[in-house]
Amino acid sequence: MARLSQKLFSPRLRQFGHILPFNVFVWILLLFYLSPVFFIIVTAMKPTEQLTDRNSPLYPASMVRYEYQGREYPLYHVPTEAGIQQWALIKPRRATSEFIDPQHPESGPIQWQGSWRTLKRVYQFHIAWENFTVLFKSLLFPRMFLSTSLMTLIGEIAVLTSSIVVAYGFSRFSLPGGNLLFYILIATILIPEKVTFIPSYFVYVNYLHWRGTFLPILLPLFFGNAVYIFLLRQNFKSIPVDLEEAAMLDGAGPLQRLFYVILPQSWPVVITVSLLYFFYSWNEIREVSLYLGSNIKLMPLSYGVQTYQSFTPIQNLIEASTIVVLAVPVILLFLFQRFFLQGLVITGMEEGTSSGV
């Protein structure tokens, strides 16, 4: 018996059978985990008339109507003696309503006993692309895209450059005070923003009059971000020093070594950090609302859409605008997935702190 099964199932197939249940489980979990994303996509495509109807289908669909004597009437599923018919409701009344049968309009209105409110409407599949047209008419997307892109691009360059240089300093050079400065770096990650926010806010707004400019948001980025410095440093530390020593013997200075030896080996973590900043900056609304809120010209995408959503209690438009905000980050996530998903290595914390170049 065992022999037979061995003959029937090749090793590869048996291996597949071994991993299949696991993969099916992961896919089910993934479907569940992504259901909010599907909800966003499907809701964004729904016509508004479908939203308030509990009995409407889950897919995007519009109500079917029938034109009778120059006017449009909605179709309902009506239970009759001849099974459920799709009739158009002409005169809705409490006890009896008048319907018309679209197949035989010539036979005139039909009286139906019962409350029409209990009936279900007839729907047909329909994607409401007009949601997006409405959005593009009511929001200045090109300008908001430009503002967000500009802010994110400048911030990205600033925070990446400074964090990389500082991380290099932390990873390869023994600093005065030993590890003390590094511990201070970690400590700054933990400081609640509120305690530094109050004085900074008043300096920016009341003394420097920077409200309505990008400056209060962008300026701190030129001085590095503690989390990014930490992540980059851990990665730089895992690169062997031999190559760098060789480069040093050839007369390469510290910055040259950083650019020609360290960076070419650290693309995954550099890309990960820059994507993390990108997602942060693209979606950020707290700082933006505090400092840019008054300046409509520089209104970034996230803040514009958030404001729109808070004044538009219509779920399909809300989700459609969410898709507009999400589009660019999702594209970047898929483009760079190969680098991004190698994971962030943070172990090897104290390794070789004393061995500088």
Add this chain to the structure above:
Amino acid sequence: MQSTSLLEKKTSIQPRLSAETRYKRQIGLFLISPWLIGLLVFKLIPILASLVISFTNYQLLGPDKPHFIGVQNYIHVFKDAVAGKVLWQTVNLTLVIIPLQIAASVWIAGLLSSRRLLWKNTIRTLFFLPSIIPAFAATLMWQGYLDPGIGWLNRLILKPLGLERGLAPALVGGIDPIFILISLWSIGPSVLIMMGAMQSISPEIYEAAWLDGAGRLTRFFRMTIPLITPAIFFSLTLNLTALFGGAILLDRGNTYRGNISSYDGYVNYVLLDLFRVGYASSLAWVFFVFVLIVILILFGTSKRWVHFPDRER
């Protein structure tokens, strides 16, 4: 450990440093100087400034000039019932959310780094996807999703199970369930960190355990988890500070309705609606000290459970 670090200290205080070491230190200092300046300008000075302000009655729209009023603000904070309530809410939230986040991210990272997983990159990317939905949109999305009438929770999950009416999302320990859902759907960075740690475990260790007859669960709980404790510790710290309004890796650590937590929201209210700058500063400082204590406790316990590879040498 204690003795070696003392030794190191001694050598580092040695008066005469070689020219080369001094040169290296100068370069190191030069390289980290942007951060040092930032530390001074954007952290230390504002922290001290808000400490000073917290001892004054500074109001933005007040008739009288700001002057020092001693510890009155702090006395007020401790008498302020609202401050106590929002602090308690924040603590409550932390106690519910952080364990959930850590458990979920360890579990998902374990699934995603399994050797049995097909189409690894695609699946990992898809698991990261919900984490980049902006917080404001996520809030509204969950409201729609949980809506008793048209929401998917009722229509897709509860109705088929016959639970339609019974399971309106209940408050969990006084916390809006949307807050919990948002924080569980934003664990992407934590998963990345855990995955990075899991991948750096050498396969030989697993093989040895497998030969010794250790099952899958044993290997996961007895080997993987102890070996990734540094990653767990790091993401615990990050999630905690995100909840307390420290460094945030994606736009929400846990931003919800514009505020990181109810305490954060209260400080914003006192500052931006009541314009009581002095009082807001003392509220912020009380919170700062509270966070410091929590972090110190966390770091104090870390020696017991975090497996630092270098400590064993």
